[in-house]
Amino acid sequence: xxxxxxxxxxxxxxxxxxxxxxxxxxxxxxxxxxxxxxxxxxxxxxxxxxxxxxxxxxxxxxxxxxxxxxxxxxxxxxxxxxxxxxxxxxxxxxxxxxxxxxxxxxxxxxxxxxxxxxxxxxxxxxxxxxxxxxxxxxxxxxxxxxxxxxxxxxxxxxxxxxxxxxxxxxxxxxxxxxxxxxxxxxxxxxxxxxxxxxxxxxxxxxxxxxxxxxxxxxxxxxxxxxxxxxxxxxxxxxxxxxxxxxxxxxxxxxxxxxxxxxxxxxxxxxxxxxxxxxxxxxxxxxxxxxxxxxxxxxxxxxxxxxxxxxxxxxxxxxxxxxxxxxxxxxxxxxxxxxxxxxxxxxxxxxxxxxxxxxxxxxxxxxxxxxxxxx
Amino acid sequence: xxxxxxxxxxxxxxxxxxxxxxxxxxxxxxxxxxxxxxxxxxxxxxxxxxxxxxxxxxxxxxxxxxxxxxxxxxxxxxxxxxxxxxxxxxxxxxxxxxxxxxxxx
Amino acid sequence: xxxxxxxxxxxxxxxxxxxxxxxxxxxxxxxxxxxxxxxxxxxxxxxxxxxxxxxxxxxxxxxxxxxxxxxxxxxxxxxxxxxxxxxxxxxxxxxxxxxxxxxxxxxxxxxxxxxxxxxxxxxxxxxxxxxxxxxxxxxxxxxxxxxxxxxxxxxxxxxxxxxxxxxxxxxxxxxxxxxxxxxxxxxxxxxxxxxxxxxxxxxxxxxxxxxxxxxxxxxxxxxxxxxxxxxxxxxxxxxxxxxxxxxxxxxxxxxxxxxxxxxxxxxxxxxxxxxxxxxxxxxxxxxxxxxxxxxxxxxxxxxxxxxxxxxxxxxxxxxxxxxxxxxxxxxxxxxxxxxxxxxxxxxxxxxxxxxxxxxxxxxxxxxxxxxxxxxxxxxxxxxxxxxxxxxxxxxxxxxxxxxxxxxxxxxxxxxxxxxxxxxxxxxxxxxxxxxxxxxxxxxxxxxxxxxxxxxxxxxxxxx
Ligand SMILES: Cc1cc2nc3c(=O)[nH]c(=O)nc-3n(C[C@H](O)[C@H](O)[C@H](O)COP(=O)(O)OP(=O)(O)OC[C@H]3O[C@@H](n4cnc5c(N)ncnc54)[C@H](O)[C@@H]3O)c2cc1C
Ligand code: FES
Numbered sequence: 038x039x040x041x042x043x044x045x046x047x048x049x050x051x052x053x054x055x056x057x058x059x060x061x062x063x064x065x066x067x068x069x070x071x072x073x074x075x076x077x078x079x080x081x082x083x084x085x086x087x088x089x090x091x092x093x094x095x096x097x098x099x100x101x102x103x104x105x106x107x108x109x110x111x112x113x114x115x116x117x118x119x120x121x122x123x124x125x126x127x128x129x130x131x132x133x134x135x136x137x138x139x140x141x142x143x144x145x146x147x148x149x150x151x152x153x154x155x156x157x158x159x160x161x162x163x164x165x166x167x168x169x170x171x172x173x174x175x176x177x178x179x180x181x182x183x184x185x186x187x188x189x190x191x192x193x194x195x196x197x198x199x200x201x202x203x204x205x206x207x208x209x210x211x212x213x214x215x216x217x218x219x220x221x222x223x224x225x226x227x228x229x230x231x232x233x234x235x236x237x238x239x240x241x242x243x244x245x246x247x248x249x250x251x252x253x254x255x256x257x258x259x260x261x262x263x264x265x266x267x268x269x270x271x272x273x274x275x276x277x278x279x280x281x282x283x284x285x286x287x288x289x290x291x292x293x294x295x296x297x298x299x300x301x302x303x304x305x306x307x308x309x310x311x312x313x314x315x316x317x318x319x320x321x322x323x324x325x326x327x328x329x330x331x332x333x334x335x336x337x338x339x340x341x342x343x344x345x346x347x348x349x350x351x352x353x354x355x356x357x358x359x360x361x362x363x364x365x366x367x368x369x370x371x372x373x374x375x376x377x378x379x380x381x382x383x384x385x386x387x388x389x390x391x392x393x394x395x396x397x398x399x400x401x402x403x404x405x406x407x408x409x410x411x
Numbered sequence: 412x413x414x415x416x417x418x419x420x421x422x423x424x425x426x427x428x429x430x431x432x433x434x435x436x437x438x439x440x441x442x443x444x445x446x447x448x449x450x451x452x453x454x455x456x457x458x459x460x461x462x463x464x465x466x467x468x469x470x471x472x473x474x475x476x477x478x479x480x481x482x483x484x485x486x487x488x489x490x491x492x493x494x495x496x497x498x499x500x501x502x503x504x505x506x507x508x509x510x511x512x513x514x515x516x
Numbered sequence: 517x518x519x520x521x522x523x524x525x526x527x528x529x530x531x532x533x534x535x536x537x538x539x540x541x542x543x544x545x546x547x548x549x550x551x552x553x554x555x556x557x558x559x560x561x562x563x564x565x566x567x568x569x570x571x572x573x574x575x576x577x578x579x580x581x582x583x584x585x586x587x588x589x590x591x592x593x594x595x596x597x598x599x600x601x602x603x604x605x606x607x608x609x610x611x612x613x614x615x616x617x618x619x620x621x622x623x624x625x626x627x628x629x630x631x632x633x634x635x636x637x638x639x640x641x642x643x644x645x646x647x648x649x650x651x652x653x654x655x656x657x658x659x660x661x662x663x664x665x666x667x668x669x670x671x672x673x674x675x676x677x678x679x680x681x682x683x684x685x686x687x688x689x690x691x692x693x694x695x696x697x698x699x700x701x702x703x704x705x706x707x708x709x710x711x712x713x714x715x716x717x718x719x720x721x722x723x724x725x726x727x728x729x730x731x732x733x734x735x736x737x738x739x740x741x742x743x744x745x746x747x748x749x750x751x752x753x754x755x756x757x758x759x760x761x762x763x764x765x766x767x768x769x770x771x772x773x774x775x776x777x778x779x780x781x782x783x784x785x786x787x788x789x790x791x792x793x794x795x796x797x798x799x800x801x802x803x804x805x806x807x808x809x810x811x812x813x814x815x816x817x818x819x820x821x822x823x824x825x826x827x828x829x830x831x832x833x834x835x836x837x838x839x840x841x842x843x844x845x846x847x848x849x850x851x852x853x854x855x856x857x858x859x860x861x862x863x864x865x866x867x868x869x870x871x872x873x874x875x876x877x878x879x880x881x882x883x884x885x886x887x888x889x890x891x892x893x894x895x896x897x898x899x900x901x902x903x904x905x906x907x908x909x910x911x912x913x914x915x916x917x918x919x920x921x922x923x924x925x926x927x928x929x930x931x932x933x934x935x936x937x938x939x940x941x942x943x944x945x946x947x948x949x950x951x952x953x954x955x956x957x958x959x960x961x962x963x964x965x966x967x968x969x970x971x972x973x974x975x976x977x978x979x
Contacts, residue, residue: 050909075912076952082918201919204908216911278487278926278962279461281507296921297461297507301965313786314957316603316618320972323965332510334969337487337962339926414749417644417767418660419686442564443658451660454749454767456643462896467643469893471650472557473550473961474631474778476894476926477641487926494552 044069045388046233046243048220048257049250051081052196055203055214056377057247057368059121060385062210069243070207071218071233078252078269078310081373083344085274085302086196088128088375089289091135091163091188094156095149099399100353101156103379108190109160110378115194117381121206126199127295130192134171134288136178136185136329143184150186163188175285181328185288193287195295196374203377220250223260225362231261245364247388251347252310254369262361265402267369269310269345273318274302275326277336284330291326299333301326305346314341346371349405356387356400367402414454421451430499439495446471446478446491449501457490458504479504520544520592522839523608523621525599525781528556529825530817530832531627532582537836539590541845546619547586548597548610550961554583556629557649558825560656569659571683573676575719575825576656582829599628600959602785606812609958609971616967623812623839626782626800627832630775630818633797633878634931635669636885639743640771641893644751648677648772661686665768666753668692668741671876674772675723682730689766690733692755694773694879697737703875713868716826735762739881743769773878776934777819783956785813791953794873795822796883797934798953805838806831814839822873827865833858883938891939892932894925902939913937913954926962929954 045061047054050072058068090108094101108130115128137143147165154161167184207214219236223246226232231243248254248261255267279297287293290303301322319341327334347369349355354370366388370376379395386394426441432449439448446468449457456465458479468478473492482488483500486508490501522538524531527549535547547554555562559579565572586593594612601609606624610617632647639645648667654660667678667688678688710717727734735757744752746765753764776797783789787808788801799821802808806816816835817828834855841851885891887900897920910916913923913936922936923929929936933954940951959968 072909075914079914082914197918197921201905201908208908214909216909275965275968276924277965279507280510281461282509316601316609316958316971319958320968320970323968324972327965327969334966335485335964336508336510337926337964338959338968339928339962340924340957341959342957412749414643415767417663417665418654419663422659440658443660447654447658447660450654451658454644460896464641464896465643466641466893469646469650470632471646471653472631474927474930479926492550 044243045245045247046071046241047247047249049073049248049253050204050214050216051079051249051251051373052200052203052377053251053368053370053373053380054247054249055200055207056373056380057249057384058207058212059203059210059381060383061388062207062212063382064385064389066385068207068212070212070214071220071235072214072216073219073250073253074217077219078312078345080251080344080347081200082197083274083342084196084374085272085292085300086193086199086294086374087133087289087292088130088192088194089133089372090161090190090375091133091186091289092146092149092153093372093375095153097353098156101153103354104372104375105157105160107376107379110382111192114378114381118202118206121209122202124198124202124205126202127195128192129194129287129295130190132187132189132287133191133193134185134187134286136182136288136290138181138183138328140183146186161188161190177285177330177332179328179331191287193292194374199374219253220257223257225261225365229364231362231365245366247366247368249368251369252345254367258367261365261367262359263357263367263402265355265357265367265369265405266350268307268348270348271306271308271312271343271345272302273304273314273322273341273343274300275319275322275338275341276300277333277338280336288329291329298339299326299336310345312343312345314343347373351404354400355402356384356397357402416451417454418451428495428497430495430497430501432501433503443495444471444491445480445482445493445495445499445501448495449480449490456503459506461506463506518620518622520546520619520621521843522546522623522625523548523606523619524625524627525608526556526627526629526817526819527551527554527593527595528558528627528629528817528828529579529582530629530828531556531625532586532832533829534625534627534816534832534836535591536582536585536588537833538839539588541836541840543590543840543843543845545591546621547591547593548599548608549595550598552595554586554593554595555579557653559583560653565656569656571680572656573680573683598961599781600961600963602781602813604811611961611963611967614964614967616963616971618971622843623814625806625814625816625835625839626819627815627817627828628778628781628819630822631778631930633773633776633882634934635771635773635882636889636891636899636935637741637743637881638886638889639751641890642743642745642751644749644767645743645769645771648674648770649775651768651770652677652680655680655684662688662768662770664689664750664766665770666690666692666764666766667770667772668694668738668753668755669772670694670879671772671774672720672872673775675720675727677770677772678732679723679726682726682732687730687732690735690764691727692735692738692757694738694882695736695876696879699875699877702877703871706871706874710868710871712864716868739879741771741881773882774876775818775822777821779819779953780928780930780956780960782808782815782819783953784958784960786810787813787815789953792821794870796878797822804834806835807838823866823869827862830858830862830865834862883935884942885935891935892920892922892925894927894931895921897922897932899935899939902936906940912940912951916940917954923954928956928960
């Protein structure tokens with residue numbers, strides 16, 4: 038496809054970078070994705086695969102809306118992705134639970150959901166259920182569960198197939214993806230454009246760059262005049278042997294992958310770039326799973342791992358254009374799976390500055406400087 | 412169809428145990444692994460993968476997980492790491508395991 | 517306070533000799549092994565079999581001495597105990613009969629040995645195809661003799677199993693060797709050094725003579741292995757030898773291409789590993805005494821690099837002497853003096869290795885098999901799938917794993933890591949150490965959620 042649009046270089050080939058690439062390619066751009074090495078911290082290879090709204094943005098309305106828009110856009114996005122990649126990402130948006138074994142925690146969460154409901158009105162719906170109500174619908178739920186919440190918009194995908202599907206889709210759309218192309222430094226060129234220095238020693242230049250390198254972005258933000266501090270937050274997960282039966286629920290901490298294994302997760306720790314799995318957390322994740330669904334007791338864990346979330350100072354996404362260096366964009370977020378449907382569509386309008394572009398001012402990095410000044 | 416064992420029968424002497432494999436009573440020398448007892452019994456597969464492929468014990472040292480069978484109701488048990496016991500009830504592991512109260516929609 | 521001075525993981529020659537040396541030197545030792553009896557793979561069931569299965573040979577029976585030495589009040593043993601996690605401390609988490617325990621020690625010595633190199637070819641997942649070492653385990657542990665078997669592949673163990681089968685009265689139907697004349701040429705320069713291990717070399721030649729004398733059909737320079745099932749459950753094995761396709765029917769096809777260190781434990785513990793080009797395998801980086809870059813963690817025997825039983829026993833002794841010195845039971849002069857004999861033994865035992873590694877190198881088709889071959893047995897992924905994923909951009913084992921699920925099944929990559937790596941390296945044909953070893957994570961053997969959950973209760977109670 039011949040295109041008159043300038044080529045855009047995307048730094049980072051995780052789910053965020055590839056989703057953005059897909060959107061830009063669909064909008065007619067030429068796109069080159071530069072991705073790092075096998076050993077990089079890659080949230081896209083270690084995540085939980087949720088397409089999830091419950092609780093998101095309860096105290097930040099723009100995020101609540103943005104997430105809700107993405108949930109609505111996912112079915113169409115999943116279809117497009119399958120068409121382009123030949124891979125079914127196993128999207129299942131039939132609703133999700135949060136389980137609680139502590140009544141106070143549950144009350145607190147119910148309060149958050151009420152606020153989220155306030156932001157979203159009829160675009161969101163949720164129920165708060167007692168433990169007994171849950172056990173009535175799902176007899177296998179354990180006696181220690183005091184209750185929980187349900188939202189029918191929540192769902193999940195197979196996160197690993199999702200990543201592979203994105204990579205294939207980008208290629209189908211004519212995008213270039215170069216692996217082992219860690220960008221070491223970016224230098225804005227006077228008069229426009231950028232020079233990129235790769236760790237391999239090679240150099241390349243770009244008219245526009247979108248920085249989507251997850252935790253790797255932290256080293257490059259300053260080069261492009263961005264100020265957002267990006268930090269890792271470790272999450273630990275377990276995965277079990279595959280089961281030939283389906284669990285009767287999906288929750289944000291226990292979910293069954295379409296292939297059959299049960300994934301258990303949801304922990305948070307600020308431990309820098311350490312992505313090791315720890316015994317304490319493994320044991321508490323296992324306890325949680327057995328408390329929620331006792332029939333899982335004799336199911337074997339085949340692997341545990343830690344993965345690092347990509348976090349901005351307030352945990353919400355950052356969509357920013359460089360004021361100093363026009364043509365440079367920063368896109369970073371946690372929940373890159375959930376938000377992928379928008380990253381692969383309307384975010385391209387925002388980068389193009391078209392009139393239909395969503396208003397993403399609330400996600401600009403200026404919010405960090407404003408809040409520290411305040 | 413029963414495939415003849417790929418091994419010569421184990422020595423006759425010594426103490427024996429009896430166990431059940433798929434409704435058949437099997438006698439095996441005491442102290443050997445369940446995988447060995449099953450290999451001595453027949454040359455057939457002892458499990459099927461989720462795609463239906465036939466497999467049986469391979470490495471005999473706990474590495475490959477091909478020897479998985481159901482032992483006394485415990486699915487996916489490594490038979491090469493399990494000593495055969497009197498009265499064991501053993502079944503082939505057919506496809507993926509289930510859990511108690513399984514068969515959900 | 518630690519539970520014991522030294523935890524040794526693995527009761528093969530390295531672990532047994534280390535345990536005895538450490539205990540004699542005054543250390544309190546806990547020896548753990550997943551198997552039901554001491555002996556490791558080589559001396560499996562040796563205490564029980566004694567000399568009753570004489571066809572296993574004198575070498576095998578000699579293992580009994582190592583087992584006897586475990587009878588020491590300073591040594592406690594746990595068999596059927598599977599270690600599934602190591603932590604700094606050092607701390608060892610192990611499972612026995614469905615319950616996990618946490619043991620601490622001042623030092624941990626990993627002597628978890630080796631596994632057979634996976635030998636993938638079309639049909640290697642069929643019932644009836646087994647590693648030669650597995651058949652040997654059945655001979656040692658159950659007295660079960662292979663029937664109507666073909667031995668195929670390369671390496672000293674292939675000849676040893678053939679000789680044991682001959683002595684036991686069930687000679688193999690054929691020995692199909694993949695060794696090429698070129699490999700022997702590559703090995704020749706190592707011969708002078710190998711003379712130090714001349715007795716082992718002679719034993720090896722003796723085995724080959726025995727196979728010849730028994731009139732066993734031998735094929736050399738064989739390639740293109742394929743197995744198909746026959747109607748009656750036997751196997752149709754085909755291969756190329758001397759430029760023509762050969763077919764053999766057999767009940768058992770016993771393959772072998774050497775052994776590689778078991779590194780799940782050392783990798784999951786975060787110990788640095790290096791690529792051993794001659795042995796085509798990763799091994800932990802250790803010094804002369806088996807010390808690693810992780811405080812308190814030591815490795816000896818085949819899990820530190822393949823050297824065989826005699827080398828393992830010597831290395832175990834050296835590691836134990838060093839740990840005795842680190843614990844203040846020996847000064848370094850005494851350690852060095854007492855180490856002299858084991859060091860000489862190690863040197864002798866290892867002298868033959870470079871020759872053997874070159875002469876019996878794994879073939880290219882074993883390392884990187886043809887497309888239709890299943891590579892990951894657990895997830896049923898073929899070599900073709902791996903190559904396809906490479907063409908989509910996967911450049912390392914982690915990307916391969918996440919894009920295809922290779923190594924995500926219960927064996928955790930033990931049967932496919934080596935193959936995936938070789939396929940990744942093949943087209944570039946460059947320094948193979950540019951591809952990092954795959955990450956190993958706890959639990960390195962599956963444990964149930966209930967067993968894991970029980971640990972959280974123990975810990976909460978201990979707070
Ligand atoms: C434990 C855990 C659970 C999660 N669960 C969910 C969930 O259920 N639902 C959900 O929506 N989200 C979830 N997430 C978040 C989601 O995984 C991330 O939002 C998403 O993967 C981030 O994608 P990314 O592309 O920004 O970063 P990454 O996936 O880390 O990708 C960054 C890429 O950039 C490359 N790179 C880095 N530096 C450079 C450089 N200098 N030059 C070139 N390339 C470079 C790297 O090689 C890598 O490929 C979870 C995350 C974690 C850690
Ligand atoms: S036969 Fe390989 S694990 Fe049991």
